[in-house]
Amino acid sequence: MRSHMKRFAFLISGRVILGAASVLAVLLSYSWVTGQPDNNPALLPPISHIGQAFVVNVTRGTLIDALGASLYRISMGFLIGTSCALVLGCLIGWYKTIEYLLDPLIEAVRPIPPLAYIPIVIIWFGIEEFSRILLISIACFMVCVVNVVAGMKNVPQVYVDAASTMGASRFQIFRTVAIPAATPFIFTGFRIALAAAWTTLVAAELIAAPSGLGFLLQEGRRYFLTDQVMMIIVIIGACAFTMDRLFRGVQARLTRWSEARE
Amino acid sequence: MSEIVVDNLSHTFGKDTGDALNVLQDINLTFASGSFNTIVGTSGCGKSTLLKMMAGLFEPSDGRMTLDGEVIRGTDRRRGMVFQQDAVFPWMTLAKNISYGPRLRGASRREQAKIEARWIELVGLKGFENRWPRELSGGMRKRVDIGRVYANDPDVLLMDEPFGALDAQTKERMQAELLDIWTITKKTVVFVTHDLEEAIFLSDKVIVMSARPGRIRHIEEIALPRPRSGEMRLTDDFIQVKRKLWGMLEH
Numbered sequence: 230m231r232s233h234m235k236r237f238a239f240l241i242s243g244r245v246i247l248g249a250a251s252v253l254a255v256l257l258s259y260s261w262v263t264g265q266p267d268n269n270p271a272l273l274p275p276i277s278h279i280g281q282a283f284v285v286n287v288t289r290g291t292l293i294d295a296l297g298a299s300l301y302r303i304s305m306g307f308l309i310g311t312s313c314a315l316v317l318g319c320l321i322g323w324y325k326t327i328e329y330l331l332d333p334l335i336e337a338v339r340p341i342p343p344l345a346y347i348p349i350v351i352i353w354f355g356i357e358e359f360s361r362i363l364l365i366s367i368a369c370f371m372v373c374v375v376n377v378v379a380g381m382k383n384v385p386q387v388y389v390d391a392a393s394t395m396g397a398s399r400f401q402i403f404r405t406v407a408i409p410a411a412t413p414f415i416f417t418g419f420r421i422a423l424a425a426a427w428t429t430l431v432a433a434e435l436i437a438a439p440s441g442l443g444f445l446l447q448e449g450r451r452y453f454l455t456d457q458v459m460m461i462i463v464i465i466g467a468c469a470f471t472m473d474r475l476f477r478g479v480q481a482r483l484t485r486w487s488e489a490r491e
Numbered sequence: 492m493s494e495i496v497v498d499n500l501s502h503t504f505g506k507d508t509g510d511a512l513n514v515l516q517d518i519n520l521t522f523a524s525g526s527f528n529t530i531v532g533t534s535g536c537g538k539s540t541l542l543k544m545m546a547g548l549f550e551p552s553d554g555r556m557t558l559d560g561e562v563i564r565g566t567d568r569r570r571g572m573v574f575q576q577d578a579v580f581p582w583m584t585l586a587k588n589i590s591y592g593p594r595l596r597g598a599s600r601r602e603q604a605k606i607e608a609r610w611i612e613l614v615g616l617k618g619f620e621n622r623w624p625r626e627l628s629g630g631m632r633k634r635v636d637i638g639r640v641y642a643n644d645p646d647v648l649l650m651d652e653p654f655g656a657l658d659a660q661t662k663e664r665m666q667a668e669l670l671d672i673w674t675i676t677k678k679t680v681v682f683v684t685h686d687l688e689e690a691i692f693l694s695d696k697v698i699v700m701s702a703r704p705g706r707i708r709h710i711e712e713i714a715l716p717r718p719r720s721g722e723m724r725l726t727d728d729f730i731q732v733k734r735k736l737w738g739m740l741e742h
Contacts, residue, residue, distance in 0.1 A: 396595060
C-alpha cells in the first residue's frame, strides 16, 4: 500500500514536471526568436512586452471587464446549451419514438458550423447580448447532445435486463441505470461543449461586441497592439485550460467507479 | 408455492419473414415448487431463450408459461434472473448493489442495511461492503449478482450459465455455496448450463435438450442424496448418470 502511494505520487509529479517542461520549452524558444537582433517586435513582441500589455490592461481595468463579460457569456451559453442537450439527449437516447422524431432533424442541423448562424441571429435579434449567448448555446448544444445520445445508447443491455427482472419500471431503469451508466459520456460531452463555447465566443465577439476578450483582440488588431493580441490569446488559453481541469476534477469524482483511467 | 409450467411452447425468430428461425418446438415442462432444475444442451438448442422467456424478457410466438397458474407476461420481481455476463452495476458499491431491489420499492435505510448485512454474509463477501465492483474478482462479482437477486426475494430464480466464465476451482466452490443458499431459502431454481457435471451435482431434475429446433430430449430425475458434497462427483452413481446423459447430448 505504502509503495503504491509512493509510485502514485511519483507518477503525478512526473506528469506535472513533463507538462511544465513542454510549456517552458515553448517559452524559451519564443524568447530566443524574439531576442534575435533582426526581430521586429511589432510582429513578434517579446515576452516582456506581452507582460507589460497585461499590466496595462489590468490597471486600466479593461482586462477584468472583458474577462467578466466573456465568462458571463460562456457560462450562460454553456448552461443553457448543455441543459437542453442533456434533457433532449436523454429522451432521444432512451425513447425510440422521440429518437425517430428528432434524430433526422439533429443530424441534418449538426454539421452546420454555429458561426454560420451569425448573420441570421444578427438579423433577427440584433447585436445584443442575447444573440451572443444564443450562438454559444447552439454550439454547446450541438456537440453535447451527440455524446449524451451515445451514452444512453451504450448502456449495456444486461444492466437493463437485470434491473427489469428485479422489478424496476421503465422510468426507474432510466433513472437508476441509464443515467449513471451514461455519466462518463455525458461528461465528455460537457468538456467538448466547453471548448466549443470558447471557439464560438471569440468569433462572436470579434464580429460584434462592445466588450469581452474578442473585443480586446479586435481593438489590438485595429491599433496594431500585437502585444495585447498575444496577451489575450494566452489568457484565453489559460482560462480554457483551467476550466477543463476543473471539469476533469468533477468528472473524476463522479465516476470514481469507472475502470477507465486517464 | 411457486410452480412454473411451460405449456406447449414454440418459438420462431422472425416469424412471417423469409428467414424464420424455429428455435423452440413443443416444449412442455413443469418445475415443482422448491425444486432445483437444470436444462442442459449444446449451444444453439434454445435453452437460454427459454430461460429469458420465463423471465419475461420476451414473449414466445406460440404457447404460454405460467407461474402458479398466472400467465407470465413481461418481467417482474417474482422471477429473478442471474445472467451469464457480469450484471453488477459498476457505479454502485457492493452493498448498494445488494440492496438495489428493495431500494426500488422504497425500503427504508434500516431495512436496506439489514438486507445488505444478511446477504453479504450469505454470499461470503463480508468486509467488502464499500468496495466498487471493479475492485472485485470475477468470482466475487458473480456472488454479488446472486446475492442481489436473492436479496430481492423472488419466488423463482432463473440462472443462465452463471458460472460459465469462472475457473474450475471457483466454479465448484460456487456450486456448493449455491446449494447451501438454496437449502436455506427453498426457492424454485431453473438453471441453464452446458456442463453436465454441474447439472447433475446441483439438480433434482436435469432436462436434456436437442438442437435445431430445440426440443426436450430427455428428463432425468437425479436420485443422489442431499446434502451433496464435492466427492460425490467421483461416485459410480454420479458417473453412471453422467455417462447416460453424455450419450444424449449432440457432440
